[in-house]
Amino acid sequence: MFLKKKKKLLVGFIAKLMVLVITLSSVSMSVPSVAEAASKPEISKNSKSVLIGNRYNLNIKNKIKGSTYKWKSSNEDVATVNNRGFVTGISKGKAVITCTIKTPKKDYRVKCDVTIRQPAEEFEINNKVSILNVGQKYNLNRSLYPESSNDLTSWSSSDESIATPNSRGKFTALKEGTVVIKGTTLSKKSDDVTIRVVDEAGIVTTQEELDEFIGSGVGLITVKTDEEATFSIPEGDYGKQTLVVDAPKGEITNKGVFKAIEIKNISPNTWYEQAIGNELNVSARNSRIVVDNNATVSIVSNSSNLNIVNNGVISGLTLNSSGSVNIEGSSTTPVPITANTANAEITTSVPVNMICNQRITLNILPGAEASTVEVASEEFIPNVIGVGNITVIIGTGENATTRTIEATPANNSSSGGSSGHYHPSPSPTPNPEAEVNTGEISGRVTAVSVVTGSAIEVVTGSAIEVVTGSAIVAMPGVNVRILKYDGTTVNAALESIFTNPNTIVTITDENGLYSVDELDEGSYVVVMGKSGYKVLIQQTTIVPGASTVLNGLLIPLDEDESIVNGYASGKIINALNGQQVDSSLEFTLKVYSRNEAGLGALVLTEVVSGGKYTIQLPEGYYTVELTDNREAVDGVTYAKAISNLVVLGGSTYEDQDIVLSTLKTAGQATFVLTWGEEPWDLDSHLIGPVEEYEKYHIYYASLRYPRDVDHGDLENLDLRLDWDDVTSYGPETVTVYSPVQGGVYTYYVYNYSGNYDSTLANSGAKVVVTTATETMSFEVPAGGEERSWVVCSFDSDTGKITPINELVDNDFSNTIEGLVEG
Numbered sequence: 001m002f003l004k005k006k007k008k009l010l011v012g013f014i015a016k017l018m019v020l021v022i023t024l025s026s027v028s029m030s031v032p033s034v035a036e037a038a039s040k041p042e043i044s045k046n047s048k049s050v051l052i053g054n055r056y057n058l059n060i061k062n063k064i065k066g067s068t069y070k071w072k073s074s075n076e077d078v079a080t081v082n083n084r085g086f087v088t089g090i091s092k093g094k095a096v097i098t099c100t101i102k103t104p105k106k107d108y109r110v111k112c113d114v115t116i117r118q119p120a121e122e123f124e125i126n127n128k129v130s131i132l133n134v135g136q137k138y139n140l141n142r143s144l145y146p147e148s149s150n151d152l153t154s155w156s157s158s159d160e161s162i163a164t165p166n167s168r169g170k171f172t173a174l175k176e177g178t179v180v181i182k183g184t185t186l187s188k189k190s191d192d193v194t195i196r197v198v199d200e201a202g203i204v205t206t207q208e209e210l211d212e213f214i215g216s217g218v219g220l221i222t223v224k225t226d227e228e229a230t231f232s233i234p235e236g237d238y239g240k241q242t243l244v245v246d247a248p249k250g251e252i253t254n255k256g257v258f259k260a261i262e263i264k265n266i267s268p269n270t271w272y273e274q275a276i277g278n279e280l281n282v283s284a285r286n287s288r289i290v291v292d293n294n295a296t297v298s299i300v301s302n303s304s305n306l307n308i309v310n311n312g313v314i315s316g317l318t319l320n321s322s323g324s325v326n327i328e329g330s331s332t333t334p335v336p337i338t339a340n341t342a343n344a345e346i347t348t349s350v351p352v353n354m355i356c357n358q359r360i361t362l363n364i365l366p367g368a369e370a371s372t373v374e375v376a377s378e379e380f381i382p383n384v385i386g387v388g389n390i391t392v393i394i395g396t397g398e399n400a401t402t403r404t405i406e407a408t409p410a411n412n413s414s415s416g417g418s419s420g421h422y423h424p425s426p427s428p429t430p431n432p433e434a435e436v437n438t439g440e441i442s443g444r445v446t447a448v449s450v451v452t453g454s455a456i457e458v459v460t461g462s463a464i465e466v467v468t469g470s471a472i473v474a475m476p477g478v479n480v481r482i483l484k485y486d487g488t489t490v491n492a493a494l495e496s497i498f499t500n501p502n503t504i505v506t507i508t509d510e511n512g513l514y515s516v517d518e519l520d521e522g523s524y525v526v527v528m529g530k531s532g533y534k535v536l537i538q539q540t541t542i543v544p545g546a547s548t549v550l551n552g553l554l555i556p557l558d559e560d561e562s563i564v565n566g567y568a569s570g571k572i573i574n575a576l577n578g579q580q581v582d583s584s585l586e587f588t589l590k591v592y593s594r595n596e597a598g599l600g601a602l603v604l605t606e607v608v609s610g611g612k613y614t615i616q617l618p619e620g621y622y623t624v625e626l627t628d629n630r631e632a633v634d635g636v637t638y639a640k641a642i643s644n645l646v647v648l649g650g651s652t653y654e655d656q657d658i659v660l661s662t663l664k665t666a667g668q669a670t671f672v673l674t675w676g677e678e679p680w681d682l683d684s685h686l687i688g689p690v691e692e693y694e695k696y697h698i699y700y701a702s703l704r705y706p707r708d709v710d711h712g713d714l715e716n717l718d719l720r721l722d723w724d725d726v727t728s729y730g731p732e733t734v735t736v737y738s739p740v741q742g743g744v745y746t747y748y749v750y751n752y753s754g755n756y757d758s759t760l761a762n763s764g765a766k767v768v769v770t771t772a773t774e775t776m777s778f779e780v781p782a783g784g785e786e787r788s789w790v791v792c793s794f795d796s797d798t799g800k801i802t803p804i805n806e807l808v809d810n811d812f813s814n815t816i817e818g819l820v821e822g
Contacts, residue, residue, distance in 0.1 A: 039064060041101050043110040046710055049152045050079065050089040051119050051186055058085040058112055064103040072098045079114050089116040092150055092582075113712040119187035120144040120151035125169075128193045129217025132173045134200045136219045137677075140169035140193065142183055147610060148583050151185040158182075162197055170727050173197040201244070207231055214238060214256065223247050228267075235275070245271075254278070263287060273297050273312075282306055293330070301325060310335060310350060316551060319344050319360075327352070334370070338443075338549035339382075355444065356380045357547045364388055364407050373405075374444070374513070384408065397509040439542040442515035445478045445508045445528055447554040474512030475554055481505050481527040482516060484782070485764065497527055497621075502782050522762070528552040535619055566647040569614040570656040572626070574638075575672045575733040576722040580611035581638070581660065589613055590625040594644065613658075617647045626658050639663045639770050642777070659731045661770040667739045667796045669771045670722075671747045674730035675780075676764035679753035681726045685813060686719060686734045689743025689796065696740055697813060699750075700724050705740065739796035746804075748812045749780075749789040759785050761807060767791050769801050776801045788812040 044059040058081070060069065071081045078093035087097055094115050101108040122145035132138055144151055155165035162179040165171040169183060176199060182192035201222040204210045210231055213221045215238060222244040223231060229247060235255040243258045248265040253272040262281045263271060273280070274292040281300045282289070288307040291297055295312040302321045308314070310329035317337045319325065327335060327348040334351040342358035349365040354373045362382040364371060369388035375381050381392055386407045394401045482504040483497050497503050508514045519542045528536040533554040540550045572581050586609045593600030603622070604615060607629070622645040628638040638660040646653055661670040673684050686698040696705050698719045704711055705719040714720075718740045722733040736745060749767065751760040761783035769776045769792060778791050786807035793802045808815075 041067070041103070041108050041110065043099060043112055045112050047113040047115075047712060048087070049115045049117055049186055050087055051117055051151075052089045052091060053119075054089050056087045058087060058097060058099070060085065060099065060101065060110070064101075067101055067103045070100045070102075072100075074098070078116050087112075087114055092116055092118045092148075092584075111710070111713070115150075115152075117151050117186060118146075118149045120149040120185045120189050121146065123151070123153070123183065123185050123189035123191050125183055125191045125193055127217075129195060131196050131198055131202075131213060131216040131218040133202050133218055133220050134173055134176060134197055136173050138171060138173070138217070140165065140171075140181065140183070142169060142191070144185070150582070151187055151189070153183050153185055156182050156184070163195070166727055168727070205229075214241070220244065223250065223252070225250060291329070291331075315553070318549065319346075334372075336551060338551070340547055340549065354382075355442075355549055355551075356382055357442075357549065359383070361385065362390070364390065374511075376442075376515075381405070393511065396511065396513040396515065400509075400511060437544050438518045438520060439544055439546050439548060440515065440517035441482065441519060441524070441526075441540065441542060441548045441550055442513070443549050443551040444512045445475045445480070445514065445552040445554065446512055447473060447475045447530075447533060447556065474510075475530065475533075476508055476510045476512060478508040478512070478514075478528055478530045478552070478554070479505065480508065480514050480552075481529075482519070483525050484520065484522050485525050485762070497525070500779065526550055526552075528554065530554060532556060565616055566619050566653070567614060567616050568622075568645045568647050568653050568656050569612070570654065570658060571612050572608075573657050573659045573731060575659050575661045575670060575731050576735070578723045578725055578731055578733075583609065583611045585609060585611075586629045587613075587638075588627045588629055589615070590627075591615065591617065591645070592623045592625070594621045594623045617645075619647055621646060624658065626660070628660070632663060637663055639775065641768075642775065659768065661733070661735075661768075664770060664772045666772050666799060668736055669745070669769060669794045669796070669799075669801075670733060670735045671791075672730075672768045672770070673732040673749055674766050675728070676758075677728045678758035679751050679755075679760070679763055680728045681752040682730075682732065682760070682763060682765060683724075683750045683752045684721065684732045684734045685748050685750055686721075686736070686745055687748070687813065688745030688793075689739065689741055698734055700752075736794065736796060742797040743795075745794045745796065747791050747794065749791060750811055750813075751787045755785045755787075759783070760787060760789055761785075765789065769794065771799050771801060773799050774801065776803070778803065778805055781805055781807060783807040 039062050041063060042061045044061060048056060050056050071083060071085055073079050073081050074096040075093065078091055079087055079089055079095040079097065081087045081097050085099065096111055097114050098109065098111045124143045126141040126143055127139060142153055155169055157164050158180040159177060162175055162177045163171045163173055163181060165181055176197050178194065178196045180192055180194050182190055184190040198218065202213060202218045202220045203222045203224045204213055205225040210223060214233065215236060218241065220242050224246040226248060228249040231250060231252045233254045233256045238256050238258045241258055242260045244262045244264060245252060245266055246264045249267050251267050251269050253274065255274045257275050257277050261278055263284050266284050266287050268286045268288060270288050270290050272290050272292065273295050276296045279298045279300065280289065283302040285303065286305045287303055289299065290309040291312040291314060293311040296315055298316040299314060300318045300320065304321065304323035306323065307326045310327060310331045312331060313333055314335045317335055319337065319339045320341055322341050322343040324345045327350055329350055331350060334353045337352050337354045339354060339356045339358055339360045343360065345361040345363065347363040347365065349367040351368050351370040356373055356375045357380065359380050360382045362384050364384065364386035366387055372391045373382060374393045376395065378394055384390055384405050384407045389404050389406050392403045392405050394403060481497050483500060483502060504516055506514050506516055521542055521544050524540050524542060526538045526540060533556050536552050536554055538550060540548055542548055572587065574581050586607055589606045589608050590602060591604040593603055604617065606615065624643050624645050626641045630637045639662065641658050641660050643658045645656055659672050659674060661672060664670065671684060671686065673682060675682050683700055688696065696719060698705060698721050700721065703721045704717055709716045714737055718738045720735055720737065722735055723731060725732045749765060761780060763780060765780040767778045780789050787810050788808045790804045790806050790808060790812055792804050
């Protein structure tokens, strides 16, 4: 009995042991070895550029003994491949090189996307500069000759700690030093530029240093010295440079036109202005500005003591401090003055046309008796002393009244004065606890009216007009459009100013006056226009609790002209790669007039090529429609694109690029994002579709779905981030090639840069969505410091785009549960 029981136990143990051995054997057989996984054949390059006429060997790595290799080109008119994998470039274009590998155990298929490029005969860096500031961004740009060349350019730096250009030649100067940046094409044509990076302020102390910096490319020049010195700035257009003067013993004669001029410290003797079109921001405690008889200038004063000798034209004088201003000179043209602060004192011997937003003292000397003053209410009527009478306009519109104020003799100004002197009630004391978060803007629009008299010069934009026999008159009925544009370009704001729901529209009254209050802090573009006059476009800044005064001077059209022509130009960009389209392609460009009602009449039809366009049109706002002239083929030819254009008389507005997406089939969609210079990096995100708890997320860290499909294999990809732009402007593109499953996708934009330079709401961002049946455009809505813009949803079953257009805090994807990275 005992032996039988022992035998049964032994048999059971052996049976269990056999089961364990079989199980372990099956597990070991099901797991591939590390050696087997590592031996999978791979192609040496997934993508490659080859010049026409050149050869390149596409090697196979991890070859397996006993295998056969069959090579094939998708387009032998572009590139051929022999049985050893050598690719030869035949003509400009793209082809897919495929190798089918038959091994003793398994077949493999590998491929390489090949771009055949036309060699450049010449290569040139367009924007060569010699000096830049630390922190300054710059785009070198480049030209290839012939223009049909699509040669590939690579950029290198002799010292990447100073500057490292990206693939498009853009870079930021990182630290002081000298660096050589070189661009080299695939055909070995090259050009380089040597750049010295100086301190952030661009400090110069001598005339020699100043001469070196002017026109060099450096964005900011600061003249800073405590020594006695005289500086002379030659005639020239320095519109990309800002000049700051911090030289308490320095005298400057200026003939150049700058982006901006700020006078912090200067000798009390003189700044001699001999240029046309500058704005001087004066904060020096004690300064003297002499305006030459051929000069035109505007002045913003934050000075405690400013002396002006006006022998030319002062287009505007704005007082933002309570100091004293003395005006004299040979010019008899009235000086337009806006007083924004109380207790300032103006003494003048030339006529002034004043707008008083606060109560000041106005001392009228002989020669200034024809001065006029405008005030919103009686409390701002100035204390007028000196000689003669002045005219005061109180209020605006139908309720405005006119009063003549007799000046009190200067030596009696502290007494009760004569019966003709007006004593306004004291200005109300502001409540120190009241917090004001908005500002206001007001001003007067005038125009040049032809009368008998002498010629005057008028500056409008960058053009200088000479109108013979002219006078300045108030302009009623002028349309004034105001739009906030922080963080984007003026072009971007102008493109939408007629249609943007945030545009504020007002009309000047019979005295040419306008006023808008409760404006948020920020930068604004202001467009003033009236039939028969050239459009005036200006920029200004709103400060909380302050009143900004912006006057306008309209220039009439000449008698022999009914229109003023300007130019618009830009590149035609492929949304999939951010590059210009093939220069051999032709497009039909149609331009329509644009007004407050939307699309107007067709005004121009033109065929353009070369990957760019330039058109001449009357000054105004337009919508352009661009159509690919090739026979329509889904995924090959481009879908019709619609974009807005701005044209200004006598000017060329460049970089109004048009971005194109390829035609889509049912269920497909492309989302194209563009924006302004700041923030520098906005990111596209696509989430969806939703089924239970899985949501696929495509963005810069998850470029495609499925992940195991090559980025260039559009036939087998479902979702892809086609192009990721990290250096401002865009385009950045996401495409649904084949819906993962029927359902709804959500597209949103995230401000990766943060709110350091600008906010998403102020970026000027636009998104164009193209499907098989429609194209829809979105503009970022107004907001605060939100980081995400949820733009729209796309239903891949119906092809319908549903607008959302909402700003939300932080990253929108963080609010979604169960998110699966694509």
